[in-house]
Amino acid sequence: MLPNRSRLSVLVFLLPPLLLYGVAVLFPILQSLFLSFFSWNGISDMEFVGFANYVRMLTGDSVFWHSFINALGYLSICLVLQLGGALFVASLLTSLRRGAGIIKTLYLLPAVISTVAIAFLFVRIYSIDPVGLLNQVLGWIGLGGLERPWLSDVNTVLTAVSAPEGWRFTGLYMLIIYAALLAVPQELEEAARLDGANQWQLFTKIRFPYIRPVWITTTIMATTYGLRGFDIPYLMTNGGPGQSSELLTTYMYKTAFTSTDFGYASTISVFIVIECLVAVGLILLMLKRKADA
């Protein structure tokens, strides 16, 4: 603490940031919580309905549950691609002596591109008429039987919509994990090698335990980002065909701004917040436990 600080100076420095943060983040959270107990279309008078929105969401709305399950599917595909892919590539990169810098840059490129551009790009890659990149490649390598309109096929659309999101951010997580892997002390690895550890043992017994704190952070980042995924599904399919690629976030958005049901939309967004908090809690519980054991 600074010796001659005054209470006033603390307030001068703290109030402006708190004001912005309050207006943009804290107050809206409370407001959503408040609105979730009302029925309101934005024009007529607000009507207090108690827990009716919550009852409707949890018991009477099949679209909601469908979107919830889709959101979990979307999340798991993103996690596998982002964390699994990132860990794999980062481990491979540590065996390189030169050129890691340029690969890191290339790998991070997709993260710099806007989601609208990515959505355009992948709509074209998945398309069947005119034949898109993916179907063309499948045809060439002799898997022509798999060609299909990826975005209008109910069975593939969720995967097709999740993959670009996963693709976009693997570079980011790879970067973080790679930096952590480089920090593993060489002496530890050398000692393990001298004791006859193979690559797999080296990874599971030395490297991974060492980077566990970073792994927890990246898992939390990837999970919260995956749960708030919105742009790419919204732009590519708008939840369709039917509800087969509807996520909670896109459903909430449509409820709010297409059906102008602000009360019910707020109920769904409260659920999304709870879902994020529960997910972070679970990750901490699972990964911290293992670290202690």
Add this chain to the structure above:
Amino acid sequence: MTAQTAPVTRPIPAPPSSPAPRRRRRKPNVFRSLSRVLIVLIVVVQVYPLAWLFLTSLRNEHDFATGDPFALPSSISFDNYVRAFQTGNLGQNILNSFIVTMGANLLIVLLGMMAAYALQVLGFRFSKFVRGLFLIGIIVPVQIALVPLFIDYSSVNLLDTYQSMIIPLAGFALPMSIYLFSSFFEYIPRETYEAASLDGAGPYRIFGLITLPLSTNTVVTVVLVNSIFIWNDFIFANTFVLSEGLKTIPLGLQNYIGAMGKVDWTATFAAVCITITPLLLVFLVLNKAMIQGLESGATKG
């Protein structure tokens, strides 16, 4: 050489010792070249869609419809770029994105630095609680703010303005910025502050004369990392902005989807190329700083 010739005269220990090092050397080599091949493959998969995007923007329409996606364009044409500028409002979109990015970054840096200064350097009784409050913003998804902000904006006539995008973008980025600044301020030695205090400098002068000038690197980091997300923001712009004149790049790109989904793909891809260029250039020039920023943002968290 002498060491190698020596075992020949004593044949018994020589055979086991000479193949052993060779095998040990060959094994990592196989592993290394395998991982090199894999890395190249993965990078190709990762980067190819972008290269394809760029190549397509140079093809003429006929070439695009019939040609194979891996060939180079039969002739390079910049027609697409001309059409891209005619169809949309690209210049205006880029300017708008620039204004929003600058505005939000200014708030994020200035307010983030101030909050970190209050929390880390000045210190006060409820600082733990305030830190906790800011942590919420990292976990909570941005969508929660859409409905409330839409309602609030319409009641104070802020819908369809630059501020309507800047406020939530800055607000949700603030926690990470505070966090990065706090962890940097930890490294400024206490003695510096104490010496300045003894010389009679108050908290404001210390902030202006010591903390602010020392933080340049962290400012660059914060600005670079946030610019990626703000430049590309879609959800806030899409919710709060309606008029053409205020549309940022992501919204402007949507104009290229014509009625009934008829799309002029080559022109669209040209437009995409134009809009990603500014950020891409910054990224390629400053990628060391940016990569460092992204790494430190997470590893310290």
